[in-house]
Amino acid sequence: MNPPIETPQEPTIAIGLSVPEAQACILDRIIPLEAEEIELAQALGRALAEEVYANRDLPPYDVSAMDGYAVRAADLTELPRTLQVIEDIKAGDMPRLSLQPGQCSRTMTGAPLPSGADTIVRVEDTRPLENGKAEFLVPTKPATDIRLRGESMRQGDVVLQAGEEITPATVGVLATVKRAKVKVVRKPRVAILSNGDELEALNEPFDPRKIPDSNSHVLMAQVQALSIEPALLGIAHDNPDELTRFIERGLEYDVLLISGGTSVGDYDYVRPTLAALGVTMRFWRVEMRPGHPVAFGTSEHTLVFCLPGNPVSSMVCFEQFVLPALRRLMGHRRLFRRTIPVRLAQAVKSRQGRAEFVRATLSRDTSGAYVATPVASQSSGDILAMARADALLVAPSGRNGLVTDEIAQVQLLETASWQHLPDTEK
Numbered sequence: 001m002n003p004p005i006e007t008p009q010e011p012t013i014a015i016g017l018s019v020p021e022a023q024a025c026i027l028d029r030i031i032p033l034e035a036e037e038i039e040l041a042q043a044l045g046r047a048l049a050e051e052v053y054a055n056r057d058l059p060p061y062d063v064s065a066m067d068g069y070a071v072r073a074a075d076l077t078e079l080p081r082t083l084q085v086i087e088d089i090k091a092g093d094m095p096r097l098s099l100q101p102g103q104c105s106r107t108m109t110g111a112p113l114p115s116g117a118d119t120i121v122r123v124e125d126t127r128p129l130e131n132g133k134a135e136f137l138v139p140t141k142p143a144t145d146i147r148l149r150g151e152s153m154r155q156g157d158v159v160l161q162a163g164e165e166i167t168p169a170t171v172g173v174l175a176t177v178k179r180a181k182v183k184v185v186r187k188p189r190v191a192i193l194s195n196g197d198e199l200e201a202l203n204e205p206f207d208p209r210k211i212p213d214s215n216s217h218v219l220m221a222q223v224q225a226l227s228i229e230p231a232l233l234g235i236a237h238d239n240p241d242e243l244t245r246f247i248e249r250g251l252e253y254d255v256l257l258i259s260g261g262t263s264v265g266d267y268d269y270v271r272p273t274l275a276a277l278g279v280t281m282r283f284w285r286v287e288m289r290p291g292h293p294v295a296f297g298t299s300e301h302t303l304v305f306c307l308p309g310n311p312v313s314s315m316v317c318f319e320q321f322v323l324p325a326l327r328r329l330m331g332h333r334r335l336f337r338r339t340i341p342v343r344l345a346q347a348v349k350s351r352q353g354r355a356e357f358v359r360a361t362l363s364r365d366t367s368g369a370y371v372a373t374p375v376a377s378q379s380s381g382d383i384l385a386m387a388r389a390d391a392l393l394v395a396p397s398g399r400n401g402l403v404t405d406e407i408a409q410v411q412l413l414e415t416a417s418w419q420h421l422p423d424t425e426k
């Protein structure tokens with residue numbers, strides 16, 4: 001076994017920051033990565049690196065918003081009224097005839113309005129007659145059920161801003177303006193390293209004395225949820241030489257996530273090894289629970305996050321620090337999980353001076369308001385309890401415990417955007 005090593009000087013390190021101070025320390029050092037041009041089909045989840053403009057008016061002409069008849073509203077002042085149908089216009093057709101008094105054209109949804117027409121009457125408000133005539137039964141006003149030229153977008157309009165996230169609807173906007181390729185911010189290259197003599201890799205034979213390495217896989221999944229494919233470097237023993245070799249490889253990436261070995265144990269070599277490799281450690285030990293031993297450092301090209309080995313601590317620290325950092329690198333403007341106010345089903349213990357992230361499930365009370373219930377086990381080693389949580393309930397550092405029925409903030413986790421039945425159907 002290796003002897004404990006001396007921690008080299010860490011002159012710039014800030015110890016005992018609050019969560020927002022630690023987040024600022026990270027985010028202040030990050031600007032988005034370079035842009036790249038990719039196919040629209042690959043763009044979901046990325047952030048735009050350019051402004052996007054409309055390349056035509058949409059609709060390109062005034063169109064009918066309904067199946068019905070294009071008419072002159074002045075013809076329908078007295079009802080019922082019979083008009084001569086002079087033409088059938090489908091979406092995709094161009095009208096050939098302009099309307100004279102007493103005439104109308106049959107129009108399908110999306111069909112261009114013929115000249116002379118100033119309104120649409122829905123087919124339900126009419127009755128077809130023999131010999132190419134239709135009877136109009138209901139009063140109308142000009143400009144009813146018409147989508148005007150340029151109503152959705154006008155040529156030259158900025159339709160999307162740089163930094164906007166590409167969602168399915170955004171893909172729709174991009175396809176509408178015929179962008180088969182788009183400029184987005186490139187994805188960061190992320191490496192994941194686990195550290196600990198006790199760890200057993202997923203593909204190693206079962207050994208009852210070992211602890212299975214779950215963190216590598218959880219971190220990988222958390223990164224994949226941002227549509228980034230990370231590299232798993234493997235498991236380094238608690239050994240400075242081995243750690244050095246692994247970390248040297250990790251420093252070739254934009255972001256290195258190291259799980260374990262960042263605490264104050266005699267065999268926690270991660271921080272001194274990083275410092276010896278020229279990584280400037282920026283902070284260590286944030287006033288939070290779980291996750292207190294988290295540390296962050298930077299080298300010329302790499303952001304290094306040292307996450308505590310306890311599986312829940314690692315996940316919570318990823319949510320608070322790594323997630324916003326990766327999103328900023330990717331060019332996103334919205335960096336944090338959505339928080340919502342909820343009522344507490346029971347009191348929550350916390351200590352003033354330290355933010356507490358409580359794993360909780362969400363339900364609705366009879367009034368429809370969200371209620372948070374802490375999951376039974378709040379152990380930072382209990383990955384099963386984390387797997388049951390919908391949200392992280394935040395007891396802010398200014399509070400000494402939260403009481404039953406008070407309104408507190410929760411951060412929604414990945415699963416919280418899904419439910420069994422739409423409430424609107426109940």
Ligand code: AMP
Pocket residue numbers: 194195196198199211212213214215216259260261262263265307308309310311
């Ligand atoms: P450490 O942060 O190295 O002091 O580890 C704290 C606790 O987390 C120990 O009980 C470890 O066994 C556990 N742990 C460390 N790394 C991992 C990992 N990759 N997967 C699961 N548990 C881990």
Ligand code: MG
Pocket residue numbers: 195196197260261309
């Ligand atoms: Mg360890």
